[in-house]
Amino acid sequence: MTTKKKPGSATGGRGLRAGGESPAQRGATARKARGDGPASTVLLVATRKGAWLIHGDAARRAWRADGPHFLGHIVNHLVLDPRNGRTLLAAAKTGHLGPTVLRSTDFGKTWQEAKKPPAFAKKADGSGRSVDHTFWLTPGHASQPGVWYAGTSPQGLFRSDDDGLTWASASAINDDPQYIAWMGTVQDGTPDGPKMHSIIVDPRDPQHLYFGMSGGGVHESRDGGRTFSLLIDGLEVVEGFPKNDPAVHDPHCIRIAPSNPDRLYQQNHCGIYRLDRPGTTWTRIGRSMPKKVGDVGFNITVHPRDADTCWVLPMDGRTVWPRTSPDGRPAVYVTRNGGKTWQRQDRGLPAEQAWWTVKRQAMSADARDPIGLYFGTTQGEIWASRDEGASWRCIARHLPEIYAVEAAELGA
Amino acid sequence: MRVLIPSPLRSYTREAWVQAQGATVGEVLDDLDRRYPGIRFRMIDEQQRMRRHLRFFVNDTQTFDLAQPLAEGDELLIVQALSGG
Numbered sequence: 479m480t481t482k483k484k485p486g487s488a489t490g491g492r493g494l495r496a497g498g499e500s501p502a503q504r505g506a507t508a509r510k511a512r513g514d515g516p517a518s519t520v521l522l523v524a525t526r527k528g529a530w531l532i533h534g535d536a537a538r539r540a541w542r543a544d545g546p547h548f549l550g551h552i553v554n555h556l557v558l559d560p561r562n563g564r565t566l567l568a569a570a571k572t573g574h575l576g577p578t579v580l581r582s583t584d585f586g587k588t589w590q591e592a593k594k595p596p597a598f599a600k601k602a603d604g605s606g607r608s609v610d611h612t613f614w615l616t617p618g619h620a621s622q623p624g625v626w627y628a629g630t631s632p633q634g635l636f637r638s639d640d641d642g643l644t645w646a647s648a649s650a651i652n653d654d655p656q657y658i659a660w661m662g663t664v665q666d667g668t669p670d671g672p673k674m675h676s677i678i679v680d681p682r683d684p685q686h687l688y689f690g691m692s693g694g695g696v697h698e699s700r701d702g703g704r705t706f707s708l709l710i711d712g713l714e715v716v717e718g719f720p721k722n723d724p725a726v727h728d729p730h731c732i733r734i735a736p737s738n739p740d741r742l743y744q745q746n747h748c749g750i751y752r753l754d755r756p757g758t759t760w761t762r763i764g765r766s767m768p769k770k771v772g773d774v775g776f777n778i779t780v781h782p783r784d785a786d787t788c789w790v791l792p793m794d795g796r797t798v799w800p801r802t803s804p805d806g807r808p809a810v811y812v813t814r815n816g817g818k819t820w821q822r823q824d825r826g827l828p829a830e831q832a833w834w835t836v837k838r839q840a841m842s843a844d845a846r847d848p849i850g851l852y853f854g855t856t857q858g859e860i861w862a863s864r865d866e867g868a869s870w871r872c873i874a875r876h877l878p879e880i881y882a883v884e885a886a887e888l889g890a
Numbered sequence: 891m892r893v894l895i896p897s898p899l900r901s902y903t904r905e906a907w908v909q910a911q912g913a914t915v916g917e918v919l920d921d922l923d924r925r926y927p928g929i930r931f932r933m934i935d936e937q938q939r940m941r942r943h944l945r946f947f948v949n950d951t952q953t954f955d956l957a958q959p960l961a962e963g964d965e966l967l968i969v970q971a972l973s974g975g
Binding site: 572573574575576578591592593595597598599600601604606607608609 | 898899927928931932933934935936937938939941943944970971
């Protein structure tokens, strides 16, 4: 499938170089090295009904929507390759058709479908699994241009070595009976299918990978994905389940601190955690959240230059799990000391009767100073902060249900 | 033979009716994929199962069998299921 977008409705991205930082921070570093002018931020918005690129001006005050791209497709993730600043990959399917990966090498002017999207191996005995959708996309290490990783539903890890054109299984875990048991059944997964997500490449070592499975726990590889080991010590599980069974572990979102890759943060089904490597036991830092709000949520966003600072957007995980903002009063919470204390940030957000929430891929940060924070809601609004969460403004509304928001930076 | 393409897949073919060759339903879909790369996987998964929301008719008769033989003059009609109301 090849599609062409409306002429002139998006800017072309200038090349960005990759480094050992977050994608947004890599762009900023590259711009500084080139002596480029002020950056602009673009938000890559994936929704239940298509994708949008929301362009900000240099001051991040005015925003312009470019889209929809592939209207009607269920887009779970839209990601810019920070190594070239031009290649966009979108994980897409429709309600009726099978999954695919859509790919643009000209920053969204034209799109082509991957020649060989992620797919499991065929099993002659009929026991083989089928990819329902690709859920997560992660660009590979800075030293490996063209390499991408994808996580699917049901859980599978795939890799492309040709810039997203063809995909193959990235690990023996896709066919490993033990791993498949840990992945559980459709009944054990999220309401729209069990997921592999949070694929992280250590910026210091392309062989060092992490991923999360909902359900199935947190896993780490030191050999480029060939083999993985469990990383679930210290994590809570739903009362009544055995903690030592990875199948009942549900990490919602795992992030590495760009300024200290030995630090990981995690928003889990059962709390907020931090892990400082080489340690292997997670610490529940969400216990210091206000009791009335709790520490359940889906996303977690780490400051690109300060490993002690991260943000969460709690949701109501009481009783029957409404999955709304607690009491209809949404707020971001920030810690600036690695989770010892948290502060509420809600200036500008609805004060009451706002029952949306934010999915695991739908919050991100740019690398400006002060950094910008962005999140997209289940009710199609995008909220932005230019002051690290101190105040918020709605910059887009009436979009379809938002699945992912990624902030990227373009040269002036 | 003539193949009817459902509207969600016409981004590949740009037209409703196309020509494809093959002695079975599966072979016709293989040929379609050669002509329109990627189209087959949107209809048939990696375990060679027809996707849940697509239906295949040979002339007026629905089939769930990729190995179903086709005769000269048959038409393959690919239809998006009514699932979803």
